[in-house]
Amino acid sequence: MRDAFTYPNAAEQFRRAANVIPSGVYGHLGPVEGCFIPVDAFPLFSSRAKGTYFWDIDGHRFIDYMCAFGPNILGYGDPDVEEAAAKQRERGDCTTAPSLTMIDFAELLVETVASADWAFFAKNGNDVTTLAVMAARAFTHRKKIVFFKGYYHGVGAWTQKIDYAGIMEEDVQNNICIDWNDVTAVERVFAENPGGIAAIIAQPYMHGNFMDNELPADGFWKKVRKLCTDNGALLIVDDVRAGFRLDLAGSDHYFGFEADLICFCKAIANGYNVSALCGKDFLKNTISSMSYTGSYWMSAVPFAAGIACIEKMKKLDCPKLLIDKGAKLARELTKAATDYGFNLRVSGVPSLFYLRLADDPSLMLHQEWIAECVRRGVFFTNHHNHFINAALTDADIAETVDIARDAFEIIRERHPGK
Amino acid sequence: MSDMKYTDAVTMAYINLYGVLGGLTALCDVVPEARKILGKSACSIGFDVKNGPAATLTFVGGRCIFKEGVENCAIKIPFSTCEKFNGMVDGTVTPIPTRGMTKLPFLLGKFKKLTALLEQYLRPTPDMLEDETFLKQSTAIMFRVIVSSVAQIANHDKVGRASASYIVDGAIKLEIGGLTSAALIAKDHMLTFSPKVPKTFLSCMQFADVKTARDLFDGKINSVAAVGLGDVKIGGMISQIDNVNRILSRVELYLK
Numbered sequence: 001m002r003d004a005f006t007y008p009n010a011a012e013q014f015r016r017a018a019n020v021i022p023s024g025v026y027g028h029l030g031p032v033e034g035c036f037i038p039v040d041a042f043p044l045f046s047s048r049a050k051g052t053y054f055w056d057i058d059g060h061r062f063i064d065y066m067c068a069f070g071p072n073i074l075g076y077g078d079p080d081v082e083e084a085a086a087k088q089r090e091r092g093d094c095t096t097a098p099s100l101t102m103i104d105f106a107e108l109l110v111e112t113v114a115s116a117d118w119a120f121f122a123k124n125g126n127d128v129t130t131l132a133v134m135a136a137r138a139f140t141h142r143k144k145i146v147f148f149k150g151y152y153h154g155v156g157a158w159t160q161k162i163d164y165a166g167i168m169e170e171d172v173q174n175n176i177c178i179d180w181n182d183v184t185a186v187e188r189v190f191a192e193n194p195g196g197i198a199a200i201i202a203q204p205y206m207h208g209n210f211m212d213n214e215l216p217a218d219g220f221w222k223k224v225r226k227l228c229t230d231n232g233a234l235l236i237v238d239d240v241r242a243g244f245r246l247d248l249a250g251s252d253h254y255f256g257f258e259a260d261l262i263c264f265c266k267a268i269a270n271g272y273n274v275s276a277l278c279g280k281d282f283l284k285n286t287i288s289s290m291s292y293t294g295s296y297w298m299s300a301v302p303f304a305a306g307i308a309c310i311e312k313m314k315k316l317d318c319p320k321l322l323i324d325k326g327a328k329l330a331r332e333l334t335k336a337a338t339d340y341g342f343n344l345r346v347s348g349v350p351s352l353f354y355l356r357l358a359d360d361p362s363l364m365l366h367q368e369w370i371a372e373c374v375r376r377g378v379f380f381t382n383h384h385n386h387f388i389n390a391a392l393t394d395a396d397i398a399e400t401v402d403i404a405r406d407a408f409e410i411i412r413e414r415h416p417g418k
Numbered sequence: 419m420s421d422m423k424y425t426d427a428v429t430m431a432y433i434n435l436y437g438v439l440g441g442l443t444a445l446c447d448v449v450p451e452a453r454k455i456l457g458k459s460a461c462s463i464g465f466d467v468k469n470g471p472a473a474t475l476t477f478v479g480g481r482c483i484f485k486e487g488v489e490n491c492a493i494k495i496p497f498s499t500c501e502k503f504n505g506m507v508d509g510t511v512t513p514i515p516t517r518g519m520t521k522l523p524f525l526l527g528k529f530k531k532l533t534a535l536l537e538q539y540l541r542p543t544p545d546m547l548e549d550e551t552f553l554k555q556s557t558a559i560m561f562r563v564i565v566s567s568v569a570q571i572a573n574h575d576k577v578g579r580a581s582a583s584y585i586v587d588g589a590i591k592l593e594i595g596g597l598t599s600a601a602l603i604a605k606d607h608m609l610t611f612s613p614k615v616p617k618t619f620l621s622c623m624q625f626a627d628v629k630t631a632r633d634l635f636d637g638k639i640n641s642v643a644a645v646g647l648g649d650v651k652i653g654g655m656i657s658q659i660d661n662v663n664r665i666l667s668r669v670e671l672y673l674k
Contacts, residue, residue: 011648014646014647015647018643018646018647022640022643023640023642023643023646024643024646024647025646026642030642030646031645031646032642032645032646035656037652037653037656038648038651038653039645039646039648039651040648161580162424162576162577162580163577163578163580163581163661163664163665163668164664165667168422169422169424209657210655210656210657361588361620361655362588362618362619362620362621362654362655363654363655363656364653364654367653367654382656383656
């Protein structure tokens with residue numbers, strides 16, 4: 001049994017952060033949105049990262065199954081990506097006129113992504129999901145956007161809900177939210193809003209938080225695709241989270257349909273900050289007509305990193321590699337759980353697996369197990385899907401399962417009856 | 419509507435009855451002076467608001483019991499609109515009972531004294547809070563008022579209803595460490611306040627101590643920051659806590 005980590009430096013530094021930064025660490029990397037339960041089980045800050053590991057400021061090494069919430073797909077500090085980025089940095093990054101690297105990157109995306117006839121670059125996922133929705137409205141001259149419950153498309157006002165701080169009713173009054181995998185609901189909203197729906201926006205499958213992830217039902221996407229086409233609405237795939245972990249040609253390609261617009265970020269450049277909206281040729285003029293730009297959106301270093309990342313992912317057949325690794329981990333974790341009398345559910349595509357210990361509906365048992373894993377060097381999170389990266393080895397998986405067994409043993413002793 | 423508060427008179431009336439006047443139950447439980455005011459008196463007052471809430475406060479044995487409905491009250495006070503009821507709570511509308519005229523001395527005497535005492539505990543001056551006993555009593559009463567108001571906002575307020583629509587069934591335990599606890603019971607996206615916490619609950623939020631709770635109530639600290647610092651602990655079905663927190667943030671829009 002491994003000793004549990006403690007984090008005295010993290011606690012001290014968090015207090016320091018909270019003095020000068022709202023909520024200390026905000027957003028998904030912070031203890032609230034990150035669901036660090038209890039907070040003192042989690043490392044809070046990193047000091048460095050390499051391959052599939054990061055080290056915290058208290059000197060502990062973690063096998064990282066969050067991968068910076070997706071960007072780390074080849075391994076932190078991948079040598080090929082770093083070399084390409086370093087070479088570009090010597091030539092220039094944020095400059096008055098864009099580098100030709102931008103065109104190279106766009107050409108590579110068009111060649112790689114099945115539904116891409118062009119690429120538009122920005123920085124974060126939210127930048128391109130917002131552009132996609134604006135483009136849909138510009139193209140169709142309609143207001144309404146259809147979402148699936150449990151969605152996450154960023155932090156722009158249009159992506160939020162009326163009860164979120166700072167959101168006006170007007171920001172979300174054209175949002176229609178329906179159940180995932182419910183084709184009848186899709187048919188109904190088109191019938192109820194004739195000529196009113198600009199687009200459906202969706203992740204390729206339901207990987208919402210706090211719930212088992214749910215793949216598309218047989219025929220779901222083909223029917224949705226047809227309904228959009230028949231009703232003159234666009235189909236936007238938000239592939240920010242899943243992109244390149246299912247299929248290098250896009251997650252729409254993986255599920256056998258074609259999006260009109262598809263959004264990428266996270267894994268596109270192995271941690272370098274760039275996002276891309278790709279789309280069909282018939283929308284290129286619409287995008288050209290829009291006023292949409294940012295100070296760093298044409299920086300060349302992330303483009304060079306993105307090219308190196310995509311080329312290496314192709315060489316590795318990265319999605320298959322990650323799915324195989326994730327499937328192996330899922331099998332062994334599930335077996336470990338069973339050995340201790342627990343029911344561990346692993347859902348979603350294995351390269352983006354979601355964990356839930358199903359023995360306790362309150363999820364408190366699950367939270368205890370996750371905490372004991374983290375305290376021993378496996379960085380899982382409670383209620384978000386995880387991410388596999390290419391640097392994860394069989395030895396890392398074995399170590400992960402050993403630690404998971406320690407954690408199962410601890411909670412079995414605490415809760416002999418559950 | 420030009421502002422972004424999205425508040426309404428109906429929700430305010432529910433908060434005023436279930437939350438504010440409902441706070442008399444906690445007042446009588448924790449403040450000896452309240453029990454002294456009541457003495458051996460026994461009376462019940464029903465507030466019947468058209469197109470709004472209806473509930474009875476029963477005072478007996480030095481305690482106050484809150485019950486929905488006005489069927490068995492000694493004094494019945496009807497209000498033709500939620501706005502008029504809210505006016506009574508604000509002190510701008512004089513209540514006129516239709517039943518229990520002989521009990522008017524209780525309404526104008528002891529009940530008025532109790533509500534004045536309640537106001538002291540809900541709106542204390544800073545120097546009053548320096549007394550540790552008063553601080554604890556005031557915080558326990560505020561906790562009751564706030565948590566029961568959360569249920570009313572979840573059930574009636576337009577924005578609160580949106581949050582409640584994401585709350586799954588089950589009990590949510592709320593606790594101030596070393597002081598008091600209560601629960602919100604979620605069922606079909608409606609919330610019910612329960613002064614007692616059921617044996618099993620789906621999620622929990624614990625304020626470390628009286629000071630943390632007080633600072634949160636007074637808006638001096640933020641709950642998200644407090645979770646990070648370990649002053650507020652959360653567990654279980656976090657989606658419940660997340661949405662209750664969103665509703666909690668609306669309480670101050672109604673209870674300034």
